[in-house]
Amino acid sequence: MLNEKQVRDELEQILSENEYRVYYDESQNIVQLILNKIGEWLSELFSNLLSAMNPTGGLANFVLFLMGLGVVGLILFALFLWGRNAKVRRALQTHQPLQKSEMDWSYHRHLNEAQQLEDSQEFQLATRHLFLALLLYLHDLERLEARLWKTNIDYYEELQKSNQYEAEQFYRLALRFDEATYGEKAVRRQDYLTYKEQAMDLLARGE
Template identity: 40%
Template sequence: MANVQNVKDELENILSKKEYTVYTDQETNFFTALWEKIKAWIVEFLERLFPSMEKTSMLAGPILAIVITVMLILIAIALVYFVRKQKRRQIHQSKKPLQSMKEIDWSFQMHLSEANKQEELNRLTPATRHMFLAILLYFHGKQWVEARIWKTNWEYYEELKKVNRQSANQFHHIARFFDEVTYGEREVQIDEYQEFRIKVMEALGESVE
């Protein structure tokens, strides 16, 4: 017990020393100054946004607290959106859609036929895959891209931009849905699939008429 009391006394002695209290005061002053700068920036922003409002009313505790809360919520929403967007982009840039030589050996018409069979069986995930491979191999047949197992959708998109920007934009939307279904484990709804199918058929154009 004596040792415990000695440790306690020593700790109290350290905390009461001038060096420690000065350091604590400096740290407190830093955060206080930072908070005051943040409040001043917010007030200045509100003055620009609402010129008719008086500065004293802006400084009122409840109003300032509400404004800060709203701004923090908006920042949080923006961060969540940014993170999700970056994650989708990473998926889009890193995954390779072709998994075997058999998929390359098939013509785009064969993939369309298989997509129709899978759709009739209500197997929309494999149907989505075959629809996507159909458009990819269609562009390969037109020599707009060079289909290879090691390539990603981002690389195909960059190749398409060099020869046909409109088709590149169509491919970008088609590939994004394909990635979400294939790598994001998204359950495909019939209306989503139908919309996806329409986009693929539009990109194929006269080749399927």
């Protein structure tokens, strides 16, 4: 029977072999590898900065703590923005803004409907018709091709091919349209007037 020393020696030999190291490296998932790289980079960055500053031991630890806190905060903020944008894109990919009956309307008719709804203080529905007026107007200008099966992400990607400014403005308006139409977010008068101003600005630029 093998004694404890022999078992330990054999285990150390197995762990030192290349085959085991390759298996171990491959078993690490991509998140672990990225975190390791970030950790190494931060460690090197802090080391270089502290060496240049040459502070006392206590001050060095304090500065290192503050810098680490700042970097972690930036990483968390970046992850938050990435998560929010991913959520927004998923939302814009879910709904088709045009219904069959609305597709038959001209953009002028949607604009008139939006104005009537605004006068009636129905800002949520007014937002919808204002956005559809913009969508059909861009269709008439052949900036995009309006179809019942398309989502706002489809339209955004079409606009990106011809005019980046229009695409970005459309994207912002589409987000607020989705919030008002599908998110059931209440639209106040001032919110609507701001939305209307931005939509009309985009309409005017198309002329």
